[in-house]
Amino acid sequence: MALCPAYARLERIFHRLTLLEQAQGLLHWDMAAMMPPGGAESRGEQLATLKALSHELLTAAEVKPLLDAAVEEDLDDWQRANLSEMRRDWVHAAAVPSRLVEDLSRAGSACETVWRKARAAADFSRVAPSLAEVLRLTREMAEIKSQALGVSRYDALLDQYEPGGRSAVIDVVFDDLAAFLPGFLQQVLSRQAPPPQGPRGPFPVERQKALGLRMMEVLGFDFEHGRLDVSQHPFCGGTPDDVRITTRYDENAFIKSMMGVIHETGHALYERGLPAAWRTQPVGRARGMSLHESQSLLMEMQACRSREFLSFAAPVMAEAFGAVGQSGWDAGTLFALNVRVAPAFIRVDADEVTYPAHVILRYRLEKALIAGEIDVADIPAAWNDGMDALLGVRPPDDAQGCLQDIHWYDGAFGYFPTYTLGAMIAAQLFEAAGRALPDLPASIGRGDFRPLLGWLREAVHGQASRYGTDELLTRATGRPLDPSVFKTHLRRRYLDG
Amino acid sequence: MALCPAYARLERIFHRLTLLEQAQGLLHWDMAAMMPPGGAESRGEQLATLKALSHELLTAAEVKPLLDAAVEEDLDDWQRANLSEMRRDWVHAAAVPSRLVEDLSRAGSACETVWRKARAAADFSRVAPSLAEVLRLTREMAEIKSQALGVSRYDALLDQYEPGGRSAVIDVVFDDLAAFLPGFLQQVLSRQAPPPQGPRGPFPVERQKALGLRMMEVLGFDFEHGRLDVSQHPFCGGTPDDVRITTRYDENAFIKSMMGVIHETGHALYERGLPAAWRTQPVGRARGMSLHESQSLLMEMQACRSREFLSFAAPVMAEAFGAVGQSGWDAGTLFALNVRVAPAFIRVDADEVTYPAHVILRYRLEKALIAGEIDVADIPAAWNDGMDALLGVRPPDDAQGCLQDIHWYDGAFGYFPTYTLGAMIAAQLFEAAGRALPDLPASIGRGDFRPLLGWLREAVHGQASRYGTDELLTRATGRPLDPSVFKTHLRRRYLDG
Numbered sequence: 001m002a003l004c005p006a007y008a009r010l011e012r013i014f015h016r017l018t019l020l021e022q023a024q025g026l027l028h029w030d031m032a033a034m035m036p037p038g039g040a041e042s043r044g045e046q047l048a049t050l051k052a053l054s055h056e057l058l059t060a061a062e063v064k065p066l067l068d069a070a071v072e073e074d075l076d077d078w079q080r081a082n083l084s085e086m087r088r089d090w091v092h093a094a095a096v097p098s099r100l101v102e103d104l105s106r107a108g109s110a111c112e113t114v115w116r117k118a119r120a121a122a123d124f125s126r127v128a129p130s131l132a133e134v135l136r137l138t139r140e141m142a143e144i145k146s147q148a149l150g151v152s153r154y155d156a157l158l159d160q161y162e163p164g165g166r167s168a169v170i171d172v173v174f175d176d177l178a179a180f181l182p183g184f185l186q187q188v189l190s191r192q193a194p195p196p197q198g199p200r201g202p203f204p205v206e207r208q209k210a211l212g213l214r215m216m217e218v219l220g221f222d223f224e225h226g227r228l229d230v231s232q233h234p235f236c237g238g239t240p241d242d243v244r245i246t247t248r249y250d251e252n253a254f255i256k257s258m259m260g261v262i263h264e265t266g267h268a269l270y271e272r273g274l275p276a277a278w279r280t281q282p283v284g285r286a287r288g289m290s291l292h293e294s295q296s297l298l299m300e301m302q303a304c305r306s307r308e309f310l311s312f313a314a315p316v317m318a319e320a321f322g323a324v325g326q327s328g329w330d331a332g333t334l335f336a337l338n339v340r341v342a343p344a345f346i347r348v349d350a351d352e353v354t355y356p357a358h359v360i361l362r363y364r365l366e367k368a369l370i371a372g373e374i375d376v377a378d379i380p381a382a383w384n385d386g387m388d389a390l391l392g393v394r395p396p397d398d399a400q401g402c403l404q405d406i407h408w409y410d411g412a413f414g415y416f417p418t419y420t421l422g423a424m425i426a427a428q429l430f431e432a433a434g435r436a437l438p439d440l441p442a443s444i445g446r447g448d449f450r451p452l453l454g455w456l457r458e459a460v461h462g463q464a465s466r467y468g469t470d471e472l473l474t475r476a477t478g479r480p481l482d483p484s485v486f487k488t489h490l491r492r493r494y495l496d497g
Numbered sequence: 498m499a500l501c502p503a504y505a506r507l508e509r510i511f512h513r514l515t516l517l518e519q520a521q522g523l524l525h526w527d528m529a530a531m532m533p534p535g536g537a538e539s540r541g542e543q544l545a546t547l548k549a550l551s552h553e554l555l556t557a558a559e560v561k562p563l564l565d566a567a568v569e570e571d572l573d574d575w576q577r578a579n580l581s582e583m584r585r586d587w588v589h590a591a592a593v594p595s596r597l598v599e600d601l602s603r604a605g606s607a608c609e610t611v612w613r614k615a616r617a618a619a620d621f622s623r624v625a626p627s628l629a630e631v632l633r634l635t636r637e638m639a640e641i642k643s644q645a646l647g648v649s650r651y652d653a654l655l656d657q658y659e660p661g662g663r664s665a666v667i668d669v670v671f672d673d674l675a676a677f678l679p680g681f682l683q684q685v686l687s688r689q690a691p692p693p694q695g696p697r698g699p700f701p702v703e704r705q706k707a708l709g710l711r712m713m714e715v716l717g718f719d720f721e722h723g724r725l726d727v728s729q730h731p732f733c734g735g736t737p738d739d740v741r742i743t744t745r746y747d748e749n750a751f752i753k754s755m756m757g758v759i760h761e762t763g764h765a766l767y768e769r770g771l772p773a774a775w776r777t778q779p780v781g782r783a784r785g786m787s788l789h790e791s792q793s794l795l796m797e798m799q800a801c802r803s804r805e806f807l808s809f810a811a812p813v814m815a816e817a818f819g820a821v822g823q824s825g826w827d828a829g830t831l832f833a834l835n836v837r838v839a840p841a842f843i844r845v846d847a848d849e850v851t852y853p854a855h856v857i858l859r860y861r862l863e864k865a866l867i868a869g870e871i872d873v874a875d876i877p878a879a880w881n882d883g884m885d886a887l888l889g890v891r892p893p894d895d896a897q898g899c900l901q902d903i904h905w906y907d908g909a910f911g912y913f914p915t916y917t918l919g920a921m922i923a924a925q926l927f928e929a930a931g932r933a934l935p936d937l938p939a940s941i942g943r944g945d946f947r948p949l950l951g952w953l954r955e956a957v958h959g960q961a962s963r964y965g966t967d968e969l970l971t972r973a974t975g976r977p978l979d980p981s982v983f984k985t986h987l988r989r990r991y992l993d994g
Contacts, residue, residue, distance in 0.1 A: 016546055016550075019539075019542050019543045019546040020546060020547075020550075022539065022543050023520055023524060023543045023546070023547060026523070026524060026527060026543075027520060027523060030523060030527065034531070034724070035739060036720060036721055036722055036723055036724055036739060037721055038719070038721040038722035038723075038738055038739065039722065039735075039736070039738050039739030041738065042516075042519065042736055042737075042738040042739060042776070043739070045516050045777070046516045046519050046520045046523075049513055049516040049517060049520070050517075050520060053513075053517075053550060222535070223533060224533055224534055224535040225533055225535035225536065226533055226535075227531070227533055238536075239536070239539055240539075241535055241536050241538065241539040242532060242533060242535065242536030242539060242540070279539070280542075
């Protein structure tokens with residue numbers, strides 16, 4: 001390291017940046033899970049201050065020459081990957097003038113406020129002007145980052161969430177899926193039995209919470225380094241050494257919250273499994289949002305909506321609610337409820353089969369918006385037509401259509417595809433884990449997640465950002481993203497199951 | 498403001514510094530109330546990073562010239578007071594070399610760890626070397642700050658907690674109190690009836706919490722801007738717009754927790770009442786630790802251990818525990834329990850009459866330690882002799898003697914006197930409020946704290962750091978600190994009551 005003075009200095013700068021980001025992560029978690037409403041304004045100012053300080057440290061005059069000098073230094077593989085992540089952070093930060101960052105942040109906040117009212121009134125026209133402004137600034141930023149990164153404008157936005165992601169690749173994968181899904185969906189629906197009578201509520205919050213904690217324990221969550229709380233929108237936050245997940249409870253339904261906890265636990269296990277030696281360096285971070293979503297969906301969809309897991313979990317659930325021996329709590333009924341397919345309007349409530357259609361629709365629309373092929377005013381009709389074509393349902397109003405998700409209104413273009421990329425990666429990783437661990441279904445059926453977690457730690461979590469998503473996936477599964485694995489999974493579960 | 502460019506620039510710098518401090522405040526609260534144990538190490542690093550950034554911003558080369566230039570600018574009273582607070586912050590920060598700050602921080606952390614073991618083993622000798630190192634570094638810092646501030650070494654430390662505090666003044670006040678207390682205590686003890694049979698437990702935690710929240714509501718706590726949680730050591734943290742207080746519960750005793758909540762609510766009302774217009778400037782902060790403690794003790798000791806309040810509160814308490822009509826829950830019994838006097842070893846459990854003796858002992862010892870008049874090795878004997886002289890009791894071991902408080906081991910010399918200065922200020926403010934509000938005892942007896950809070954907002958909270966403690970007290974009560982008011986209060990409550 002004495003031979004790498006530029007790299008060593010960069011490590012010190014990014015160490016500090018990471019700790020500043022961790023502090024912001026905790027302030028965000030608190031805002032969602034603990035903060036009284038009256039704290040919002042000053043919390044906004046605290047976060048803006050920390051963000052501005054981070055930006056100043058990252059774009060200080062010394063950084064660019066250090067990045068250039070460190071390339072010539074004698075670095076090992078991890079250090080070189082770290083340097084590459086540092087440069088990526090720097091390019092994203094330094095490319096965009098502070099004025100644009102602030103304008104976009106302000107426009108996003110303003111639009112989000114208007115969006116909440118527009119959604120309540122189910123009236124897209126109210127928020128259209130604000131969204132047009134957010135889009136205008138986002139396209140400006142996309143243009144600037146496009147030049148800095150040497151990729152298309154949409155890919156420059158995508159890169160913020162999925163480093164190295166390319167829409168040319170996603171187009172192929174999503175077109176294939178879009179061609180497959182409508183026919184597959186019809187097959188599933190035509191064979192699907194009527195829903196069985198499941199467990200009867202109410203399901204007290206305290207018991208739901210105890211069940212969620214039990215499931216976290218089963219999956220391998222480390223309570224010395226994390227907690228479970230409540231927030232309106234469930235998420236996984238905090239830091240790798242202090243992972244904070246949240247859920248919400250509905251006394252009339254417990255499966256959604258329980259599966260939500262399992263989903264967030266998947267995210268949490270990824271964070272917790274990141275390599276301790278690289279804790280405060282860019283290369284030590286999770287690889288990207290697609291891989292992050294793959295870890296939550298691997299636990300929720302692949303492992304825990306399986307017959308094997310539900311055989312283990314059914315009596316645990318019945319006991320949690322004091323319902324041992326009551327009808328509706330058997331593994332068969334719970335499995336049927338957990339894999340029920342029903343086309344509907346709302347993405348976050350969608351099942352595993354219809355969810356990708358929601359994402360593909362949004363991806364196509366946001367790509368067209370960034371490319372300037374459609375205008376904001378075109379969104380409602382294009383949305384409803386897309387729902388019709390992909391899922392055979394037409395939202396009765398904008399609240400159940402193009403107003404349902406916060407992403408665009410908040411300025412997050414380029415995020416949506418990571419949900420379905422994550423679902424496909426999850427299937428591919430789970431299939432590879434199954435090949436490596438012949439006992440995997442049986443161990444999950446015993447509620448023993450140690451073999452699966454051990455494999456994930458080695459193949460995914462411990463690799464952090466050492467490789468790009470494709471290379472990591474190839475090393476873990478033998479090939480880059482292969483959508484056929486996801487389709488095979490769907491066929492097995494929903495047609496052969 | 499266009500005419501005050503230096504001052505305007507300073508306001509921007511200190512705005513940012515305050516927001517950084519607020520972020521640290523939230524991280525501290527979380528550490529005590531929410532954080533899983535495994536998060537401690539990274540939290541320590543996050544806090545150290547924010548602290549270092551604050552220190553860099555405050556001691557940047559531009560600050561000193563700006564402070565000098567702003568003095569010549571045309572400022573109003575609040576701005577001038579703000580400038581004076583800015584300079585105080587700068588002097589404290591800039592005087593001490595970073596090396597010493599870090600050494601002291603490290604020595605304090607190390608000593609605190611050893612102290613926990615020494616206390617568990619009731620063996621002072623184990624921690625003596627670590628404490629000697631903390632003391633050595635503290636004396637070095639005291640010497641440096643002494644020169645920068647132009648005050649004695651002890652006063653330079655005191656100034657960190659009580660701006661403008663002077664030991665020459667405290668000596669007179671404490672000597673007077675030390676002469677008064679032993680005789681007064683004997684009088685009280687000789688007249689005190691045996692303790693009545695009070696409420697019988699257990700007192701479920703959920704009900705204690707509900708009672709605490711009810712008391713906070715009665716006192717005027719704003720739940721839109723704050724919360725109540727649990728921590729091992731109760732405190733008031735957060736920010737004026739988001740005040741976080743904590744307590745702890747013992748199922749066998751509820752009065753201590755309830756009075757603890759009332760105490761912290763007093764702190765919280767002060768923070769919440771600070772002027773919104775100066776939220777992120779040094780002049781907008783609470784005046785100092787003595788005045789802060791006066792606000793908690795005014796609520797706890799002056800208002801809420803009174804016969805009037807306990808007449809109101811007795812049925813509220815009985816109802817909270819479903820004990821209406823049961824014996825031991827009448828106002829007379831509850832008053833007798835709340836003003837019970839008993840000399841004992843532990844400061845934090847001490848009653849209103851014996852508490853000052855604990856503080857005077859610590860004040861005298863820490864002053865002698867800083868002056869080099871006694872050594873670390875002399876502490877246990879001096880402590881036990883002092884307890885004997887002031888309270889007539891002798892600790893059986895060091896755990897119940899000189900090892901009981903974290904302050905010195907953590908490097909906080911100069912803090913102790915603020916507890917008893919606060920008690921005296923509380924008595925003086927409450928007496929003045931009573932003169933201004935003839936209906937005060939009756940309104941407290943109705944559980945109506947609006948008149949008292951209104952008076953405090955005007956006289957204390959809204960003044961923030963506009964004046965020094967003495968001037969604020971003079972403006973609020975007509976005279977500077979007058980210990981006779983406290984003594985009169987004690988006589989009335991404990992001899993005439």
